Amino acid sequence: MTCKCNHENAGDAEKPGMDRRTALKVSLAAVGAAALAPRLPAEAIVRPRMPASRLPGRATVVVFERGGWDALQLFAPTGDANYALKRPTTAIGAPGSGAAVTGLAMNSLFSMHPSMPGLHSLWTQPASRLAVVHALGYTPYHRSHFESQDLFETGQFGVVNADGWINRHLQATTGISTAPVRALALMNSLPRSMDGVFPCFAFSSLESLQFQATQPDLRAYLETIVDYTPTVGLSAARAGSYAGMKSTFDLIDMFSGINPATYVPQNGAVYPNTAMGSSFEQTAMILRGNLGVEFIQIDQGGWDHHADLFANIPTYAGALNGALSAFVQDMGADMADVAVLCMSEFGREVSENGSNGTDHGVGGAMMIAGGSVLGGQVHGAWPGLATSALAEGRFLAPANDFRQVILELLMDHMGGTVPSTVFPSMTYAPLGVF
Amino acid sequence: MPLEPNRREVMQRWFRKPGAIQPPGNPQITQQAHVLNRATFGADAWSRARIATLGWQAWLDEQLSPDSIDDSAMTIALAAMPPTNNQRNRARREYLFRCARSRRQLQHRMLHFLSNHFNTDIAKTSGVTEVYDTTNYTRLAFANFFEVLLWSAKSPAMVVYLDSQTSLPASPNENYARELMELHTLGVYGGFSEADVSAAAKIFTGWRVQSGPPTVSGNEPSSARFAFLSLRHVQGPKTLAALGFSTPGYAGSAGVREGEELLDFLAEHPSTHALLSMKLCQYFVADAPPAGLVQRVQQVFATTRNLGQTVRAIFYDSEFFTPQTTREKAMDSIESMLNVVRRLEVNVSNANTLATLSNLLGQPALGESSPTGTPETSAAWQGPGQVLPRWNALAAEVGGSLPVSWNTLLGSSPPQGAVAVTDFFLNLLVDADVPPATRMALTFFFANRLAPLGSNPSSAVLQPHYRDFVGLILRLPEAQLH
Numbered sequence: 051m052t053c054k055c056n057h058e059n060a061g062d063a064e065k066p067g068m069d070r071r072t073a074l075k076v077s078l079a080a081v082g083a084a085a086l087a088p089r090l091p092a093e094a095i096v097r098p099r100m101p102a103s104r105l106p107g108r109a110t111v112v113v114f115e116r117g118g119w120d121a122l123q124l125f126a127p128t129g130d131a132n133y134a135l136k137r138p139t140t141a142i143g144a145p146g147s148g149a150a151v152t153g154l155a156m157n158s159l160f161s162m163h164p165s166m167p168g169l170h171s172l173w174t175q176p177a178s179r180l181a182v183v184h185a186l187g188y189t190p191y192h193r194s195h196f197e198s199q200d201l202f203e204t205g206q207f208g209v210v211n212a213d214g215w216i217n218r219h220l221q222a223t224t225g226i227s228t229a230p231v232r233a234l235a236l237m238n239s240l241p242r243s244m245d246g247v248f249p250c251f252a253f254s255s256l257e258s259l260q261f262q263a264t265q266p267d268l269r270a271y272l273e274t275i276v277d278y279t280p281t282v283g284l285s286a287a288r289a290g291s292y293a294g295m296k297s298t299f300d301l302i303d304m305f306s307g308i309n310p311a312t313y314v315p316q317n318g319a320v321y322p323n324t325a326m327g328s329s330f331e332q333t334a335m336i337l338r339g340n341l342g343v344e345f346i347q348i349d350q351g352g353w354d355h356h357a358d359l360f361a362n363i364p365t366y367a368g369a370l371n372g373a374l375s376a377f378v379q380d381m382g383a384d385m386a387d388v389a390v391l392c393m394s395e396f397g398r399e400v401s402e403n404g405s406n407g408t409d410h411g412v413g414g415a416m417m418i419a420g421g422s423v424l425g426g427q428v429h430g431a432w433p434g435l436a437t438s439a440l441a442e443g444r445f446l447a448p449a450n451d452f453r454q455v456i457l458e459l460l461m462d463h464m465g466g467t468v469p470s471t472v473f474p475s476m477t478y479a480p481l482g483v484f
Numbered sequence: 485m486p487l488e489p490n491r492r493e494v495m496q497r498w499f500r501k502p503g504a505i506q507p508p509g510n511p512q513i514t515q516q517a518h519v520l521n522r523a524t525f526g527a528d529a530w531s532r533a534r535i536a537t538l539g540w541q542a543w544l545d546e547q548l549s550p551d552s553i554d555d556s557a558m559t560i561a562l563a564a565m566p567p568t569n570n571q572r573n574r575a576r577r578e579y580l581f582r583c584a585r586s587r588r589q590l591q592h593r594m595l596h597f598l599s600n601h602f603n604t605d606i607a608k609t610s611g612v613t614e615v616y617d618t619t620n621y622t623r624l625a626f627a628n629f630f631e632v633l634l635w636s637a638k639s640p641a642m643v644v645y646l647d648s649q650t651s652l653p654a655s656p657n658e659n660y661a662r663e664l665m666e667l668h669t670l671g672v673y674g675g676f677s678e679a680d681v682s683a684a685a686k687i688f689t690g691w692r693v694q695s696g697p698p699t700v701s702g703n704e705p706s707s708a709r710f711a712f713l714s715l716r717h718v719q720g721p722k723t724l725a726a727l728g729f730s731t732p733g734y735a736g737s738a739g740v741r742e743g744e745e746l747l748d749f750l751a752e753h754p755s756t757h758a759l760l761s762m763k764l765c766q767y768f769v770a771d772a773p774p775a776g777l778v779q780r781v782q783q784v785f786a787t788t789r790n791l792g793q794t795v796r797a798i799f800y801d802s803e804f805f806t807p808q809t810t811r812e813k814a815m816d817s818i819e820s821m822l823n824v825v826r827r828l829e830v831n832v833s834n835a836n837t838l839a840t841l842s843n844l845l846g847q848p849a850l851g852e853s854s855p856t857g858t859p860e861t862s863a864a865w866q867g868p869g870q871v872l873p874r875w876n877a878l879a880a881e882v883g884g885s886l887p888v889s890w891n892t893l894l895g896s897s898p899p900q901g902a903v904a905v906t907d908f909f910l911n912l913l914v915d916a917d918v919p920p921a922t923r924m925a926l927t928f929f930f931a932n933r934l935a936p937l938g939s940n941p942s943s944a945v946l947q948p949h950y951r952d953f954v955g956l957i958l959r960l961p962e963a964q965l966h
Contacts, residue, residue: 356647
């Protein structure tokens, strides 16, 4: 999907293709000179920024954990007596409890899944930059994957075809950057969070961003045809085909300076040879490429574990652990400029089902790393697992609204936003994560 | 690699000429070509000749009676494939090969639709159950919707994929119950409540697959066959209050009737009629199909409940073939691959190639992991994430792992000269439906290729240039649409 953003439709016929190329190069040069001087709208609230580091500006990496991850396994409330009662077969035990599977101590109430030792060491280190917001969600809640993912990615309830929250933030802050690509997703299609009128882009990998042809003249002919054919008045699908190809040529040019084959991770980081490892490594390359990219989304799917948590969760938690740990190590001091948000569309039902799995629930958790995150802490209210405290007697109550965490990210880490544009009808009440 | 400056300037001047660009909105193609675009995975020689003989209406009616069409060429070719012990590989390549080569194209267009609507992921299921799935969605392509729904609910692949297999009476697994109502029938705002999901989950307890003795019929896998286990079934009455469905509960093996009655209820529900009609219209007509057309189609669906009648109503509708609907759908990545194979009459001697290509294109056959299936709307297939693999993988395979017999394709009196060659390939690959300036640029491209070759170059000398030319045309914006 190329957004609703034919950034070059009107007057195509009179607009030579080389101008598009030239404009791109000019804007890239400007970004290279760190053109991210904040010029926010007057109503925006601007927080003081952290001391500058080597990256040209702040960046956010969003990892959408699709399928509804089981927050009660990943960040298990082992200190809540109701936990083991409601999950007789699949509860993670407190460290040293002698349970079949025991977690890693986070604090007196929570234990981290044992498949995440790298993240746990980030949690326990001094001045930790890894935090969790538990019992996270929204009301009125939905337990459909697709509905809830939409709500998490748009933050707009009751609005059909709302733009995504990243897109709306970019719309609200058009003045602060001239970078041609402020947000991109390392996946085949644009995620809902980036969908909207502001141009955002999706491609599967840097390696894929090459025009391969049997003969070199093919590209020149194709590019001329794509650039010069007017698309004004064309039907949506035809215009979309042209717009997608223009974006493709732009991206090929823009990222041509980054060579994945020669990238060497810093600080001795070794990325695991997994899809997540590759996505995080490419994220590091792009951020270090100084192109002015502010948002990168990389998704991890497969969390819909209706069956056999002990067999399934370690695979996914382990993949995230290895990749995110390597990324943090690679970025080193630059992590002060990078925040990583891992979120999922819901948590699972508190009680396990008969398949040793869990069905769709409500309250989940978000994990946040980097930036100026106040880490080593579980932020927000904890409503507990007593049946009387559960939504409908079955689900962890969504005591902490995910939109407050995102707003805090934008206001604090990213340097400011216009809250009324990003989440209309929300009153900003930060949880103190940053 | 830049063009020589003067050549580029010449090309650019064409695009600025008055009249170089036709005003949008006129159908550029014939009704026969439009019908072939939507009812097949790309016009091959056989279907072009057949529709020319019969006219589009008789051709369509023939397609709606698939058993009347001799498909032995496809089955013989399939049987001649190199054997594979990998059942997942077998399921994937057979699916793609049948779609590519069957003369019963509309039936396989419905297979593509139904196996996506009732999506299962071969990574979680198995090869044998996916072969069984494919066989049955083909068989049921034009059946009554209830029959299809009932079959999908008992499909061994579905039972495993949406976890009915591990559901227990003490704590029923809600996965199937929810997606059944949200995705397969009513839609997310179709009128069911969360309590309805819980009640439906109880109704489907005991719906399992288990192994049994081999049978002779069809492709039914003996290792995974539907079975109702009454001991695993929640007993007693169940009510879906928001939907207004209730069952007294049936004892013993009759407990399976509770689920069958709920499926019947859901198949009859107006929300289901609306969802299926809209989705079929999006698949066959346009992302935003004309409201009147959708309404008429929904009427037919609600009256007949029959997929064949509904599909027929779509193609016969007065708003099916209009300026707003021709070439107004982006192909998904599998469709784009099959379109190339069919229009170029590629001889697929090893269908593993197709399965591998579907991976490269980012749409692995039978491998979509989300129960939603892949989107039916164009925009999802037009971004750089889709464009790049098509440009790079697909066009590069033409003449390689997708072998083309240029002599056969061009016939006994091949087109001579750049203009005729351009017309020939544009007609073959995109129904000649490109702006005039694009046609001029393409002609210029091929003329430049011909110039150094002297007069009467041999077919062997021309072939690499045909391959490049076809690669260029297949990369055009119009070539991603059908």
